[in-house]
Amino acid sequence: MKHGLFITIEGVEGAGKSTVIAAITELLTDLGLQHITTREPGGTPFSEEIRAILLNNRDETVEPLTELLLMNAARVQHVKQLIKPSLHNGIHVICDRFNDSTFAYQGGGRELDMHLLETLDQLTLEGFKPDLTLLLDLDVNIGLQRAAKRGEKDRFEQEKYDFFNKVRQCFLQRAQAVPERYQIIDASQSENQVKQAVIHAVRECLAKKRSMQVIAIERGNVHE
Ligand code: T5A
Numbered sequence: 124m125k126h127g128l129f130i131t132i133e134g135v136e137g138a139g140k141s142t143v144i145a146a147i148t149e150l151l152t153d154l155g156l157q158h159i160t161t162r163e164p165g166g167t168p169f170s171e172e173i174r175a176i177l178l179n180n181r182d183e184t185v186e187p188l189t190e191l192l193l194m195n196a197a198r199v200q201h202v203k204q205l206i207k208p209s210l211h212n213g214i215h216v217i218c219d220r221f222n223d224s225t226f227a228y229q230g231g232g233r234e235l236d237m238h239l240l241e242t243l244d245q246l247t248l249e250g251f252k253p254d255l256t257l258l259l260d261l262d263v264n265i266g267l268q269r270a271a272k273r274g275e276k277d278r279f280e281q282e283k284y285d286f287f288n289k290v291r292q293c294f295l296q297r298a299q300a301v302p303e304r305y306q307i308i309d310a311s312q313s314e315n316q317v318k319q320a321v322i323h324a325v326r327e328c329l330a331k332k333r334s335m336q337v338i339a340i341e342r343g344n345v346h347e
Contacts, residue, residue, distance in 0.1 A: 127158070127210040128332055129252075130325065131221040134259035135291050136280055137270030138310045139317055140219050143259065146318040147217050147325055154329075159209055162219035163197065167204045170197040178277040185278070187233035191240070194225050195247045202251060222248060223256060223297055228279070231293025232286045255328045257321055258298045259310035263287040266310075 130147070132140045144160055151158040165174040173193050177185075198221075209216050222244055230240045263284055270280060298305035306324040310317055 127213050127215040128254045128328060129206065129210055129216050129218070130328065131218045131223065131253040131256045132259065133220060133223045133227070133256055133294055134310060135261060135263055135266045135287050135294075137266035137268070138259035138261045139269075139314070140259060142314060143257065143318060143321045144217055144219055146321055150322050150325060151215060151217075156215055156329075157213065158215040158217060159205075160217045160219070161201070161205060163201060163221055163224065164194055165197065166201040166206070166218070169204075170200045173197040173200075178279065180276075180278050180281070187229060187235050190233065191225065191229045191235055191243065194229065195243050198222065198225075198247050202248065207251070218253075221253060221256070223258075223294060226297055227290045227293040231289040232282065234289075253304065254332070255324065256298070256305045257324060258294055258305055258307045259317070260291070260295060260307050261310035263291055 132144060134140055148158065148160055163170075164177055165171045173196060177190065177193055177197075206216050206218070225244070226237070226240055229235050230237050267280075267284075267287065270276075295307070298307050306320075308317060308320045308324070312320070
């Protein structure tokens with residue numbers, strides 16, 4: 124039985140997610156491990172169309188519930204069409220944002236009812252979750268300054284400090300509640316220090332996975 128690792132990267136705008144994903148890709152390539160990188164919202168052609176709808180600036184106000192439903196719709200497609208089939212083929216999947224972003228942005232930032240989010244999350248993912256979530260924690264102002272260097276702001280980036288601070292606090296609460304799945308990384312460190320911390324966490328996760336597979340093989344539970 125083959126099964127890849129599912130690793131998600133989370134954090135506020137400009138926390139350095141794209142930067143660390145490049146470092147993880149380099150590590151997995153050096154180790155000769157098959158992997159893909161993907162992102163949310165998005166990841167499949169259909170979900171990328173939903174991403175454009177969600178991120179484009181527009182005059183019409185987008186209702187928080189509309190936003191929530193579209194995030195989850197894109198996720199169903201992404202998980203069923205790309206993430207799960209890749210994992211089942213032994214391919215590691217590195218995903219730029221996943222369901223923690225929904226809890227942080229639509230729950231924390233937009234203040235939608237968390238019970239509603241939990242219900243939709245269960246409907247969307249049926250209990251499926253990442254093996255490891257790296258939370259790049261960063262002061263909101265620093266993140267926004269870094270993100271601002273990129274040019275035109277998308278619809279989310281138009282939000283103010285208070286919104287992103289609620290997002291950050293929600294991420295932290297979720298990570299602190301389940302420490303075995305999350306690694307909180309101080310993203311205010313230099314790029315190199317952040318990359319080293321991320322690589323250490325990914326190596327540990329790979330080692331844990333390997334030792335679990337060895338135990339399963341010894342017990343005769345796995346036929347490779
Ligand atoms: N969203 C998403 C929801 O509301 N709900 C959901 O369920 C989901 C899935 C997606 C938007 O959708 C929202 C959240 C988002 O607003 P996105 O493009 O995925 O948008 O997210 P962004 O956060 O906008 O992505 P960014 O590209 O802004 O941030 P990154 O990837 O975290 O940052 P990165 O790596 O591009 O770095 C930004 C800059 O900082 C520098 C880099 O060189 C770069 O210039 N940098 C550092 N500088 C100093 N020190 C370091 N340690 C640095 N690391 C990076």
